[in-house]
Amino acid sequence: MKYLIDTHTHTLACNHAFSTLEENVAAAASKGIEILCFTEHGPKMPYAPPDWFYAELHRIPQVINDVRVLAGIEANITDEHGSTDIDNLSKKAIKFVIASLHKHTFRPGKENSETQALLNLLDNPFIDMLGHIDTPFFNIDYDAVIKKAAQTNTLIEFNNGSLHGVRRGGEHNMVKMAECCKKYNCLAAFGSDAHFSMDVGEFSTVAGILKEFAFPEELLINDKPDLFFDILKKNEKHI
Ligand SMILES: [Zn+2]
Ligand SMILES: [Zn+2]
Numbered sequence: 001m002k003y004l005i006d007t008h009t010h011t012l013a014c015n016h017a018f019s020t021l022e023e024n025v026a027a028a029a030s031k032g033i034e035i036l037c038f039t040e041h042g043p044k045m046p047y048a049p050p051d052w053f054y055a056e057l058h059r060i061p062q063v064i065n066d067v068r069v070l071a072g073i074e075a076n077i078t079d080e081h082g083s084t085d086i087d088n089l090s091k092k093a094i095k096f097v098i099a100s101l102h103k104h105t106f107r108p109g110k111e112n113s114e115t116q117a118l119l120n121l122l123d124n125p126f127i128d129m130l131g132h133i134d135t136p137f138f139n140i141d142y143d144a145v146i147k148k149a150a151q152t153n154t155l156i157e158f159n160n161g162s163l164h165g166v167r168r169g170g171e172h173n174m175v176k177m178a179e180c181c182k183k184y185n186c187l188a189a190f191g192s193d194a195h196f197s198m199d200v201g202e203f204s205t206v207a208g209i210l211k212e213f214a215f216p217e218e219l220l221i222n223d224k225p226d227l228f229f230d231i232l233k234k235n236e237k238h239i
Helices: 021-030 051-055 113-121 142-151 171-184 204-212 225-234
Strands: 035-041 067-076 097-100 129-131 155-159 188-191
Touching: 021 035, 021 067, 113 142, 129 188, 142 155, 142 171, 155 171, 155 204, 171 188, 171 204
Parallel strands: 035 067, 067 097, 097 129, 129 155, 155 188
Antiparallel strands: none
16 A cells, blocks of 8 residues: 555644654655644643644645645543543634543543543544554443444544554554454554654554454555545535
């Protein structure tokens, strides 16, 4: 598969990544990535940009050096009702939304609260992708969540960075996720979760896992820009 889309990248703006947007764009161009999602952490992540940063995303050119830049956000899911830290933000400039559980911003309460949070979140039509649900920090009922994601036009992310960074140990969860995507015909995406420009467009670890598992290529959107844009338009984005 020729990867044309990276759905998940960070920049200096979040204060724990190390490259600029222009450096990420240059890396994307050099790797043949045509659509780069710039998905900075939502405002509740410690040291993330303040809320007005996201209202200014419209200042970013839509095309830089022939790379289409989709300015989005990696929202934090904050409670089991599926609330996020973008619920009260201006959404006009946001072209792509990942919603993720992070241990800094979500504390599981009673049993199944992670699954409940994700199921409730999926009722929010503005969410385009569930980020790194392979995380070993949380207990997630993949069957229930991915079944609903397939019905609500929400991508399941296979996060390459998970397997190299702070969330190591979720490989077996990725296999369960892949099984459920196949079972429910749920679309999925590779995301690099790059925190340094050289990692933009880097999917080799997750691709290796899914290849071993014979994951159907038709469920992966990274080489299907038209399908990707259709999903975003259905999810209330002005593309
Ligand atoms: Zn994340
Ligand atoms: Zn991220």
